[in-house]
Amino acid sequence: MNMFGPIDLSVETHPDFFRDWEEVEYKRSEFLTEAGKVERYFYVVISGVQAIYILNQQGDKQVIGFAYDGSFSGVYDSFLLQKPSHYFLEALTPSRLIRMTKSKYDGLFEQFPEFDRWGRLVHQQLLLGRVQREVELITLSAKERYQLFMERCPPLLRTIPQKYLASYLNMTPETFSRLRKE
């Protein structure tokens, strides 16, 4: 699967791209990034599930999103701005990823103009995804949010603890459990 869609990547044309990744592994519940620390890496998930969440005023986790096999991962705003993260990124299952530092990531855009097109598409997808989620949270009932999520979510996400899915859907674990049984 080519995560970098519109770019025709090969070792011959983009040798630095293939050289600059580092493979890393995280155990279940290990943090890739902690709130208050700067995100140093841009990740691609080879296997595993990670949740990105923020803590509310009571210190409870509010899940913003998930990363899983074949998706990008990392706290992107902290990575871009190189400022402390507001979020935690936690491995919910044992995870294997490849990652790239900020300077190497920036270098891709400087070295290969075609990455601009990729960057534009990724940012479009991110923006559209966030808007869609915001609209769904405002307009749909808990039951509708649950049904839509179950239709769309990859099977891998069904294996993670329910409390994370419930939080992502902005409902209590009890409501999530009740809807699952219906």
Place this chain on the structure above:
Amino acid sequence: MRVHIKPTHQIQRVNLLRNQLEALKQKNSTLFTIRPNEKAWCGAEVLKHMMVAQEIYTERLDGALSKLKTINTEVDALKTKRIPSFLIKRFPPIDGEIRFKMKTSTQFKPMLDPSQLDTSQVDNLLKEMDHSLCQLLEWIEQTRFKNVASIRFNSAIGPIVRFNASEACEFILCHNERHFHQLQRTLEAVS
């Protein structure tokens, strides 16, 4: 109301203190040696006090954490006992103010003579403080997967208050939050 301890929240708060410390390192080291008034501590004394107060728990926490049973599921939240909760709640600043004034007992007093401190000693204190915060982070990280309720140990004030590992970490953190607030105020006053 009792304090609910959430390890993830504690980690975020320690990181916030580390970021504050990093910003303080950019200040002129001499400022840390000036007392705002005769009775008040200078910045270096505040730093030393935090480290002395934490040091008392090192052996107790390391000992308890090594004996505690590891669990598979992460501890999301832990309700503190009534007496530890009473003590812990008195420490952190509330709405940017320290509400409960406290007298420091001799064992926690920083034994420093600010007039004898040079800039390299101040820099060392700042480094040691960061090391203390990293140690606190390590303890908190361990409590995420420990059944902490099964072991209690005396707090620094004796058997009248007994902590489990999470309560001790929360106490140290609240104590640090209180004194980072004091540190900021002290440095502002002498700048």
